[in-house]
Structure formats: structure tokens, C-alpha cells
Amino acid sequence: MISYIHPIQPTLLRRLGREIGSDVHDDFADSLSTDNGATWNTPRPALSRVEEQGGYTIFVENSLYYCGQRNLLVHLVDQIFQDQLEEADLNQSALLRITVASPEEFLAGPVKPSLVSNFGLKQGICVSFAHPLETVSGKLLIPVQWQANIAEHEADWNGFTMRDDMSDVFADVWESALLIGTWNEQGSLDWMLGNPVPYDFGGSSRGMCEGTVTELADGRLAMILRGSNAAWLDKPSYKWLSFSQDGGLNWSKAQPLACDDGTLLQSSATGSALFRSLKDGQLYWLGNLCEEGQQAQGNWPRSPLHIARVCEEPFSLVRESITAVATHTSEEGEFVQHSNFRFYQDRETGEVVVYLTRFGERGMEGTQWMDADLYEYRVEL
Numbered sequence: 001m002i003s004y005i006h007p008i009q010p011t012l013l014r015r016l017g018r019e020i021g022s023d024v025h026d027d028f029a030d031s032l033s034t035d036n037g038a039t040w041n042t043p044r045p046a047l048s049r050v051e052e053q054g055g056y057t058i059f060v061e062n063s064l065y066y067c068g069q070r071n072l073l074v075h076l077v078d079q080i081f082q083d084q085l086e087e088a089d090l091n092q093s094a095l096l097r098i099t100v101a102s103p104e105e106f107l108a109g110p111v112k113p114s115l116v117s118n119f120g121l122k123q124g125i126c127v128s129f130a131h132p133l134e135t136v137s138g139k140l141l142i143p144v145q146w147q148a149n150i151a152e153h154e155a156d157w158n159g160f161t162m163r164d165d166m167s168d169v170f171a172d173v174w175e176s177a178l179l180i181g182t183w184n185e186q187g188s189l190d191w192m193l194g195n196p197v198p199y200d201f202g203g204s205s206r207g208m209c210e211g212t213v214t215e216l217a218d219g220r221l222a223m224i225l226r227g228s229n230a231a232w233l234d235k236p237s238y239k240w241l242s243f244s245q246d247g248g249l250n251w252s253k254a255q256p257l258a259c260d261d262g263t264l265l266q267s268s269a270t271g272s273a274l275f276r277s278l279k280d281g282q283l284y285w286l287g288n289l290c291e292e293g294q295q296a297q298g299n300w301p302r303s304p305l306h307i308a309r310v311c312e313e314p315f316s317l318v319r320e321s322i323t324a325v326a327t328h329t330s331e332e333g334e335f336v337q338h339s340n341f342r343f344y345q346d347r348e349t350g351e352v353v354v355y356l357t358r359f360g361e362r363g364m365e366g367t368q369w370m371d372a373d374l375y376e377y378r379v380e381l
Contacts, residue, residue, distance in 0.1 A: 002344050002355060005103040007068035010036035010347060013103070015046060015062050019357070019370050023088035025060045032107065036348055046109065047077065055083035059097070065132035065140065066103075070187070073106050075099040076142060078126040079116060090171040091164045093124030096144065096179075100189060119179070119193045123147040123169045129210040129226075129271030136215060140181035140189065141248055143211035143223070148173045156201030160231070174209035176225055178248035192249075197225060197242045199254040205231030208240060208254055210271035214283060221248050222315055224257055224285065228269035230298035237296035239267045239287065241315060259319040260311045266290040269299045270339040274310070277381050279350035283310040284381070285317060286325070286354070288339050303328040305338035305356065307379060325377055326356055336360040337369075352379040 002014045010033075017028040029043035050057040063076045080094040098115045105111055119125050125146045133141045147163065148170045161171045175196035181189040199208050204227030213223045221244040229237035238256035256264050272287025289306045290296050304327035309318040328336040337359040344353055354377040360369040 001062040001064045002342055002353075003064045003066050003073075004344070004347065005066050005073060005106075007071070010034070011103075012037050012344075013064070013073075013107070014040065015064070016043070016374070017047075017062075019359075019372075021086045021088070023060065024058060024082070024085050026058065026085075028059070028062065030107070030109075036346065037353070044107075044109075049085070052081065055081055056085065057081055058085070060088075061127050061130070063127050063130040063132060063142070065134065067134065067140075070183070071102055072100055073103055074132065074140060074181070074189070075101075075106065076127050076130065076132075078128075080124070080126075090147070093118060093122065094126040096125050096127065098189075098191075114188065115191070119191070121146050123149070123163070123166060125193075129212075129273075131212055131273050131275070133213050133215065135247070138183060139247065141213055141221070142179040142181065143176065143213055144179045144193070145174045145176045145209045145211070147171065148175050148207050153201050160205075170207075172206055174207040176208040176211045176223075177251075178211075178213065178221075178223075178244075180248055194244075194249045195251065197223065197240075197251040197254050199227075199240065203254075203256075204228055204237075204240065206269065212272055212274045213248070214274040214276070216312055216315075220245050222274075223251065224272055224274060224287075225254060226269055226271055227254075227267075228298060229296060230269065233295075233297055236264070236266050237268065237298075238264060239272060243315075258316050259322075260314075260316040261319045263319065265292070265317075266294060266296040268296045268301055268339075270302055273341075273343065275343075275345065275352075277350065278345045278347065279381055282381075283312060284308065284352070285310050286341070286343065286352075289322065301334060302337040302339040303334065305341065305354075307352070325354060325379055326358070326375075332358070332361050333364075335364050346378075349378075350381060352381065353377070354379060 012033040017025045028047040031040040047059045078094045079097045101111045178194045206228040208225040210226040225240045240254040241257045242251045242254045270288045304324040309321035326338045341356040
């Protein structure tokens with residue numbers, strides 16, 4: 001994660017960690033830059049796994065938002081127990097750990113979390129690829145997700161795997177919603193969980209997850225979500241689009257995200273991000289798209305990483321603006337991943353600064369895919 005942590009000064013906070021298994025992270029450390037990212041101080045340990053009886057408590061998927069008017073950092077991370085570290089265990093219920101503190105308190109750390117909760121969901125709740133948004137009215141919107149309950153999808157159930165410990169909860173079919181934060185008179189956040197985005201179960205075999213949200217000029221919210229065709233590879237796979245007219249409490253049924261010329265480009269099961277440019281206020285999207293006519297295959301392809309301008313009415317990707325930020329070389333092969341990224345906008349240049357780990361750049365055999373470097377890309381709009 002990376003963010004400015006001062007309303008005016010070019011002070012950046014960056015948290016890096018290690019990938020030790022599939023969706024299992026460890027040894028997070030924080031660095032500070034006071035010269036807009038030109039140099040960084042020595043990393044300070046932040047979060048690491050805690051050994052428990054029978055396994056470990058681990059922390060994954062850090063997200064950070066800096067509220068400049070209040071000089072407060074809102075940090076979110078998933079807290080989950082695992083009995084092994086090779087890959088994420090979908091039979092465990094994650095808690096969402098939220099910390100609200102001043103930058104000075106956060107850097108001095110460790111800071112006691114303001115809240116650790118499952119928000120009433122026995123299957124747990126988590127952030128995954130979340131990019132928080134502050135609305136014009138000052139509400140904080142956090143895309144969240146949880147494993148779907150069969151009661152909401154019983155008519156569509158088609159033999160998908162259920163959790164070992166919860167026979168009524170899917171292991172890898174997801175619901176997506178917003179966690180809505182409202183500042184109270186005491187200067188802390190009250191949280192409300194919105195309703196999930198409705199979707200046709202037959203359109204995405206893993207439900208909807210990893211949403212990214214933006215506020216439109218007419219006050220509506222738009223959310224782009226990750227879908228998947230992993231259970232039926234002959235069907236197309238898209239990014240999905242939904243709207244809310246009541247601040248994120250309720251959503252329209254998700255529809256495939258189209259281009260402004262009406263075409264539907266397929267997309268693998270990957271996260272993405274929406275943001276408004278500091279330079280001109282225009283809306284942009286970062287994510288993975290398939291080439292024209294290419295069929296997505298579940299999580300693949302995860303190269304190239306694209307950026308595109310967004311037409312807000314009707315909401316669509318501007319086809320002629322779609323540009324590759326990163327693509328694979330012949331030496332790397334087609335299975336290199338350009339899907340795991342964080343970004344911020346440089347206040348001085350307006351550039352989009354993308355931090356991207358090129359998983360698989362040295363091969364895919366065994367755990368070799370984790371032997372990958374972190375790169376910085378600068379995109380001029």
C-alpha cells in the first residue's frame with residue numbers, strides 16, 4: 001500500500017511485504033519518504049504472522065486512506081487464522097481489522113485497532129484489492145466481500161464447493177458490498193454494511209468480488225467488480241458494472257462492463273481500480289483486459305495491465321483510450337501476472353505511479369512464480 005500522509009507536504013508512506021504462499025503475506029514493513037518518493041528511510045517492521053496453537057494468525061490485503069481534512073489515516077487489513085502457510089485457507093473466517101490514527105501515531109506504532117469485527121457475518125468479511133473512496137459529503141466507502149450463503153442462491157446452486165465447517169456457505173463464491181463510514185461528533189467513524197450487489201449466478205461462477213467504486217457527477221455511485229468463468233470456460237468472462245442511488249446501501253443488478261462503441265472485451269478474474277485524475281478530473285480505470293476476440297480462462301490471462309479513460313454517461317470504457325501499462329516479454333511467457341498492483345497519483349506531476357509485482361516472471365514451476373520483483377511504473381495522462 002502507498003499513500004500521501006500530509007495534506008500539503010510530499011510525504012509518502014509505503015508498506016511492503018512478502019508473498020510466502022498463494023494469497024498469504026508476511027513481514028510487512030513501513031517506509032517513509034519526505035521528498036515525494038525520491039528517497040526512502042529504512043523500513044520499520046509493521047505486521048507479521050503470530051504463531052498460535054495449531055497454526056498462525058496472519059494479516060493480508062493492507063488498504064490505506066488518508067483523510068487530509070482530519071489528518072487521520074484509516075488502515076484496513078484482514079486478520080485470519082491459518083493452520084498452514086502454503087495457500088489461503090477458504091475454510092477460515094476473516095475478521096476486518098480497522099485502525100484510525102494520526103500519521104504520527106501510526107508511524108510510532110503499533111497502534112491498537114479501533115475495531116476488529118466480522119460485522120455479523122459468521123463466514124467472515126474481508127477487503128481484497130480495496131481502494132477506499134471519500135465522497136463529496138465526507139463518507140468513507142470501503143469495498144468489502146464475503147463468501148455467499150447458499151440460502152441466497154439455492155435455485156442456482158450447481159455443485160460448487162461448500163466450506164468444510166459451514167455446509168450452507170460457499171468456499172469460493174462471493175458477495176460484494178460497501179462498508180460505509182460516517183464521522184461522528186467524537187471524531188471517530190461509525191460503520192454500516194450495505195447490501196450486496198445483485199447478480200445472475202450463471203454469469204459469474206465465483207460471484208462478485210474485488211469491487212472498485214467511484215462517485216459520479218449526478219451523485220450516483222458506480223462499482224466495477226471482478227467476475228469469473230472458471231466453472232464454465234466456454235462462457236465469456238467480463239468485468240461487471242453496478243450503480244447505487246442511495247449512497248451504497250443498495251445496488252442495481254450487475255451487468256457486463258462495455259466499451260463506448262458497444263463492444264464487450266473479456267477480462268480474467270482479476271481486481272481493478274477506478275480513480276479521478278488530479279490533472280483534469282476525468283475518470284480512469286486500471287485493470288486486465290483480454291485482446292480482441294480472446295477468451296478468458298478463469299484467472300487468465302493476467303497480462304497486459306491496461307489503463308483506459310471512462311465515459312461516465314453512458315458508463316463505459318473509451319475504446320480508443322485503452323493502453324497497455326505493462327505486458328509480458330517472450331522470455332517471461334504468457335503466464336506472467338500483471339494483476340497485483342497498488343497505485344497513487346503524484347501530486348507534483350499528475351502521473352499515475354503503479355507498483356506492480358510481475359509474478360511468474362522467472363517461471364511458473366512449483367513456487368517459482370513467487371520469485372518476482374516489485375516494479376514502479378509511471379503513467380503520464
